Amino acid sequence: MTAPTFETLLYAVEDGIATITLNRPEKLNAFTARMMKEMIAVFDVTDGDDAVKAVIITGAGRAFCAGADLSAGGATFDRTSPQAIEREEGKVGDIYRDGGGRVTLRMYDSLKPIIGAINGAAVGVGVTMQLPMDIRMASTEAKFGFVFARRGITPEACSSWFLPRLVGLQTALEWCYTGRVFGAQEALDRGLVRSLHAPQDLLPAARALAREIADNTAPVSVALTRQLLWRMAGADHPMEAHKADSRAIQSRGAAGDAKEGVSSFLEKRQPAYPDKVSADLPDIWPEWGEHPFK
Numbered sequence: 454m455t456a457p458t459f460e461t462l463l464y465a466v467e468d469g470i471a472t473i474t475l476n477r478p479e480k481l482n483a484f485t486a487r488m489m490k491e492m493i494a495v496f497d498v499t500d501g502d503d504a505v506k507a508v509i510i511t512g513a514g515r516a517f518c519a520g521a522d523l524s525a526g527g528a529t530f531d532r533t534s535p536q537a538i539e540r541e542e543g544k545v546g547d548i549y550r551d552g553g554g555r556v557t558l559r560m561y562d563s564l565k566p567i568i569g570a571i572n573g574a575a576v577g578v579g580v581t582m583q584l585p586m587d588i589r590m591a592s593t594e595a596k597f598g599f600v601f602a603r604r605g606i607t608p609e610a611c612s613s614w615f616l617p618r619l620v621g622l623q624t625a626l627e628w629c630y631t632g633r634v635f636g637a638q639e640a641l642d643r644g645l646v647r648s649l650h651a652p653q654d655l656l657p658a659a660r661a662l663a664r665e666i667a668d669n670t671a672p673v674s675v676a677l678t679r680q681l682l683w684r685m686a687g688a689d690h691p692m693e694a695h696k697a698d699s700r701a702i703q704s705r706g707a708a709g710d711a712k713e714g715v716s717s718f719l720e721k722r723q724p725a726y727p728d729k730v731s732a733d734l735p736d737i738w739p740e741w742g743e744h745p746f747k
Contacts, residue, residue, distance in 0.1 A: 457498055461488040463513065464495055469506040469667035470660060471499050471565070478514030483522035484578045489552040492582075493559045500564045503729045506667035506675075508563070509659050510586065511570040517595065520577025553578040553610030560585040561611075561683060564676040564730050566666055570659040571595045571646065576634060581608065584615035587679065588662065591637045591646040592655045598634035618686050620644045671710040671726040673733050677701050681737075700737035708733065 457464055463474040473495055475482040499505045512518055560567060560582075569586040576598035583589050599616075601608050608616070608629050616625040624643045628635070640646045650658045666675065681701060685694045705711055709727040717724035 457495070459491040459495065461485065462491050462495060464498070466502070466505055468664075469504060470663045471502075471505045471508045473508060473510045475510070475512040475518055478512075478516070480522060481516035481519035481574060482512045482514070482579070483519050484553070484582075485522045486552065489556055492556045496559050496563050501731060503672070503731050505565055506670075506672055507663035508565050508567045509570055509656075509663055510567060511656060511659070512572050514573070516573040516579075517571045517575040518577075518579030518582065519574055520579050520600070551609045553581055556582055557585045557610045557612075557615070563679070564734065565672075566663075566675055566679060568659050568663055570655050571597075572652065572655055576600050577604075578610055581610035581612040581615075584610070584612055584619060585683075589646040590648050590650060590655060590659050590662070591640060592652045593637050593649050594652055595637045595640070595646075596634050597637075597640050597645065598632065599628045600632045600634065602630065603632035614687070669724070671714060671724070671728065672730050673708070673710055673726075673728045674705060676730050676734055677705070677737065697737050700735070704735040704737065 459476075461475070461477055463472075463476045465472050473492075475488070477483060477485075477488070496508075499508050563585075566588075567586040569583050569589040571583065571589055571591040573592060573594060574596050575583065576596070577600055580597045580599060599608060599612070616629075620628075620643050637646070637649050641649050648658070681694070681697055685697065688694055713724050713726055
């Protein structure tokens with residue numbers, strides 16, 4: 454597959470690992486309407502490319518993402534103004550859809566695991582866009598801030614759903630009430646990130662984790678596992694998980710991947726899984742309709 458080109462992102466695939474780099478370093482990778490659209494599009498690319506087994510997201514330069522681009526001044530967050538980040542294509546009924554939420558919902562639906570390599574400052578949408586990433590690893594120099602109340606707005610990017618599930622309601626409320634910027638150690642201590650790394654070691658550590666996934670697991674199994682765990686985070690009873698688990702294990706148990714997984718284990722060799730995410734992903738959610746905003 455020919456590598457796509459973007460204005461605000463760098464995209465590269467090497468040995469089954471896609472790396473997406475937010476690439477506005479002169480603006481600390483501030484989030485724009487163009488970046489929103491390209492981030493949605495790049496996950497269509499990773500989902501559609503069977504060569505991609507895992508995705509890493511990082512930032513160019515000294516920041517991960519410094520939040521929304523504020524060049525429109527006081528009109529930045531006024532969705533009805535001509536200078537708004539969002540445009541009419543983001544409107545459903547009388548609601549102008551939050552651009553960060555459009556990105557995080559697309560990430561939530563990803564068929565490939567997502568690892569965040571948070572290399573520097575990450576505030577506003579720069580931190581909320583991380584929440585649907587499966588694993589977040591951070592530089593010791595990274596800083597985080599849910600600064601919305603200090604800008605006269607509210608949390609966005611579906612963070613009112615994601616954040617309490619990751620760090621608990623008390624921590625989520627404290628961070629959002631105060632809007633203070635905090636360091637990498639606090640992010641680790643409170644469960645926002647999985648591990649801290651010296652700046653020069655961050656990307657190698659993220660690639661090592663991605664390599665573990667890419668080299669040893671069945672992509673269809675990973676895609677289904679990702680959706681099972683994320684979707685069941687909002688289920689109201691374990692029976693919902695039981696139904697989805699049962700459909701998934703029935704489907705995969707009869708597939709070529711399961712035969713190869715067992716055979717390679719017994720034969721003490723590296724597996725070569727035959728099934729493809731693009732062609733062999735079963736529908737295990739028959740009673741779930743499309744979200745009206747999709």
